[in-house]
Amino acid sequence: MKLKSQINDVIKEAFIKAGIEHSPLSVTEATKPEFGDFQFNGAMALSKKLSKNPREIAQLILDNLDLTQMLTKAEIAGPGFINLWLNPLWIAAECKESLLDERLGVEVCANPLKVVVDYSGPNMAKQMHVGHLRSTIIGDTLANLLTFLGDEVIRQNHIGDWGTQFGMLIAYLEETGKDASVSLKDLEQFYKDAKACFDEDVLFSDKARAYVVKIQSGDKHCLQLWEKFIDISLGHCEEVYEKLDVQLTRDDVRAESFYNDDLPKVVEDLHNAGKLTQSEGAQCVFLEDDEIPVIVQKGDGGYLYATTDLAALRYRAQVLDAKRISYVVDARQAGHFKQVFKVAKEAGFVPEDVKLEHIAFGTMMDKGGKPFKTRDGGTVKLIDLLDEAVVKAKETINNKEDYSEEAIETLAKIIGIGAVKYADLSINRESNYIFNWDKMLSFEGNTSLYLQYAYARIQSIFRKHDSEVCGDIIIGDDVEHRLATMLLRFDDVLKRAAVDASPNQITTYLYELGTLFMRFYEQNPILKIGVDEKMKMSRLQLADLTAKTIKQGLEILGIKVVDKL
RNA sequence: GCACUCUUAGCUCAGCUGGAUAGAGCAUCGGUUUGCGGUACCGAAGGUCACAGGUUCGAAUCCUGUAGGGUGUACCA
Numbered sequence: 001m002k003l004k005s006q007i008n009d010v011i012k013e014a015f016i017k018a019g020i021e022h023s024p025l026s027v028t029e030a031t032k033p034e035f036g037d038f039q040f041n042g043a044m045a046l047s048k049k050l051s052k053n054p055r056e057i058a059q060l061i062l063d064n065l066d067l068t069q070m071l072t073k074a075e076i077a078g079p080g081f082i083n084l085w086l087n088p089l090w091i092a093a094e095c096k097e098s099l100l101d102e103r104l105g106v107e108v109c110a111n112p113l114k115v116v117v118d119y120s121g122p123n124m125a126k127q128m129h130v131g132h133l134r135s136t137i138i139g140d141t142l143a144n145l146l147t148f149l150g151d152e153v154i155r156q157n158h159i160g161d162w163g164t165q166f167g168m169l170i171a172y173l174e175e176t177g178k179d180a181s182v183s184l185k186d187l188e189q190f191y192k193d194a195k196a197c198f199d200e201d202v203l204f205s206d207k208a209r210a211y212v213v214k215i216q217s218g219d220k221h222c223l224q225l226w227e228k229f230i231d232i233s234l235g236h237c238e239e240v241y242e243k244l245d246v247q248l249t250r251d252d253v254r255a256e257s258f259y260n261d262d263l264p265k266v267v268e269d270l271h272n273a274g275k276l277t278q279s280e281g282a283q284c285v286f287l288e289d290d291e292i293p294v295i296v297q298k299g300d301g302g303y304l305y306a307t308t309d310l311a312a313l314r315y316r317a318q319v320l321d322a323k324r325i326s327y328v329v330d331a332r333q334a335g336h337f338k339q340v341f342k343v344a345k346e347a348g349f350v351p352e353d354v355k356l357e358h359i360a361f362g363t364m365m366d367k368g369g370k371p372f373k374t375r376d377g378g379t380v381k382l383i384d385l386l387d388e389a390v391v392k393a394k395e396t397i398n399n400k401e402d403y404s405e406e407a408i409e410t411l412a413k414i415i416g417i418g419a420v421k422y423a424d425l426s427i428n429r430e431s432n433y434i435f436n437w438d439k440m441l442s443f444e445g446n447t448s449l450y451l452q453y454a455y456a457r458i459q460s461i462f463r464k465h466d467s468e469v470c471g472d473i474i475i476g477d478d479v480e481h482r483l484a485t486m487l488l489r490f491d492d493v494l495k496r497a498a499v500d501a502s503p504n505q506i507t508t509y510l511y512e513l514g515t516l517f518m519r520f521y522e523q524n525p526i527l528k529i530g531v532d533e534k535m536k537m538s539r540l541q542l543a544d545l546t547a548k549t550i551k552q553g554l555e556i557l558g559i560k561v562v563d564k565l
Numbered sequence: 566g567c568a569c570u571c572u573u574a575g576c577u578c579a580g581c582u583g584g585a586u587a588g589a590g591c592a593u594c595g596g597u598u599u600g601c602g603g604u605a606c607c608g609a610a611g612g613u614c615a616c617a618g619g620u621u622c623g624a625a626u627c628c629u630g631u632a633g634g635g636u637g638u639a640c641c642a
Binding site: 026029041045047054077121123256284297299305332335336338362398431432436445450456464465500511522525565 | 567568569570571577578579580581582583584585586588589590591597601602603604605606607622623635636637638639640641642
């Protein structure tokens with residue numbers, strides 16, 4: 001059920017009949033209800049090419065337009081717009097079909113791709129903080145979305161498990177002589193203590209540096225400690241993923257260290273490809289129009305994150321055989337990715353036909369528009385933020401006496417975590433966004449709670465009406481017409497959101513659907529006495545399809561619904 | 566300095582490949598009598614789309630410049 005492309009096909013047919021040898025522009029949703037359901041603006045664009053008056057062209061298209069099936073009416077307006085009305089009978093039949101379909105009429109994409117989605121990527125030396133939130137949930141949404149649309153998605157969690165700070169941590173672990181699992185209970189504190197030692201105690205800092213060398217040279221004892229450390233730290237991350245209801249698992253982890261053995265090879269291959277230049281002691285790749293080189297090997301022989309990223313790119317393109325590789329990473333890394341992608345392609349690490357993209361996102365700000373910090377200026381731990389969300393969500397639950405303690409906890413998790421995720425996903429990912437508890441936990445406006453409420457309201461209808469629902473869907477009035485058309489747009493919206501990697505296109509759609517349903521529900525009674533049986537059945541089905549669409553949409557965003565709020 | 570990016574209603578944000586009178590939500594004001602979940606719905610008011618040029622039949626959207634904010638800028642990731 002690709003609504004737009006089906007309408008485009010009808011237009012295309014008219015073009016052929018009319019003998020216009022250009023391919024038509026895509027139709028767009030009408031900007032206003034008076035202008036129909038969709039509009040075709042291509043007549044104006046053709047005016048020059050055909051050297052004809054746009055209205056004449058529009059008339060020519062209109063004369064050849066099939067108005068017997070999907071479309072029922074078309075009008076020329078203004079300078080040459082063609083406004084299109086969908087046939088209510090056709091809409092009704094399509095909705096019925098969607099309702100009977102498990103995928104709600106969303107077709108699996110025609111050319112599925114193997115896609116790597118790289119997201120979350122926490123550093124193992126510290127606990128996850130709010131800075132990891134956006135990557136984690138935007139990435140997860142993208143992965144869910146592409147999976148739903150039929151792509152073969154490979155999630156990759158490129159965790160930071162290598163580098164000088166680990167020498168420090170392991171030295172401290174050894175120094176304190178504590179059991180690792182106990183010492184690491186509060187990773188943040190552990191890191192701070194180790195850092196303090198490192199900064200103050202010369203003996204300790206020397207020891208830490210010695211440990212770095214030891215780990216890198218494969219010292220068994222040190223490696224064991226390191227592994228233990230990573231294991232526990234990763235356990236912390238998994239706790240967060242669990243709370244966040246994100247799909248990442250250990251199988252998705254490809255740590256930085258995974259590429260260690262390949263790093264010398266990367267440098268060697270760049271050298272063989274004639275890309276390497278030594279500059280100020282470092283091995284660099286100079287890109288033509290970029291003054292700053294990509295450094296792949298330091299003067300002391302060490303490798304850098306660009307080297308690891310190149311190794312990872314090659315692995316993903318050649319071993320995993322991905323055709324689209326998406327990095328969900330902070331916008332501040334834009335320059336880095338632009339360069340690394342270019343090097344990877346020029347050096348032949350990644351074939352030309354592989355799409356490399358940096359899914360950039362903006363920074364999370366506090367109410368005052370400043371980067372999100374604790375009162376004393378520290379970073380906010382992600383786990384604390386999520387716990388706070390659950391606490392705040394409890395306050396929104398009415399009639400608590402109706403629920404058990406456990407039920408309230410479950411409900412609060414669904415509401416609170418959903419609110420945090422939805423607030424983030426509903427803004428254009430590239431802009432910075434202001435984090436606001438009150439706004440995100442409100443029932444009003446474009447929030448998860450509004451949609452969850454709409455869903456619960458519909459479920460309540462079906463609790464009251466638990467007998468069979470059958471018969472046709474009938475489009476009885478303008479609101480039903482608009483609601484049904486909106487339901488049929490689901491496929492288009494998801495496909496578009498997948499191409500642009502923009503979750504907010506989904507939230508915008510769901511919110512519009514939600515408000516449209518609320519309006520429909522206000523003015524068109526369903527279970528009230530006196531409603532014609534056929535209309536009742538039809539409206540029940542529209543409500544059902546709305547609920548299912550909201551549920552599916554939120555599921556892609558990683559947000560749950562409940563039958564009762 | 567250079568590069569990238571942003572500036573839309575009092576506030577928070579939409580605005581897809583340029584298309585009709587720029588849309589929501591919050592806040593403000595005013596409505597909805599027997600309510601299928603009113604944590605809802607309807608309506609009003611509120612914008613020289615930062616500014617100045619340009620391209621176009623048509624620009625919030627594309628190009629150039631100006632102002633203001635943000636970010637990045639060679640051996641951290």
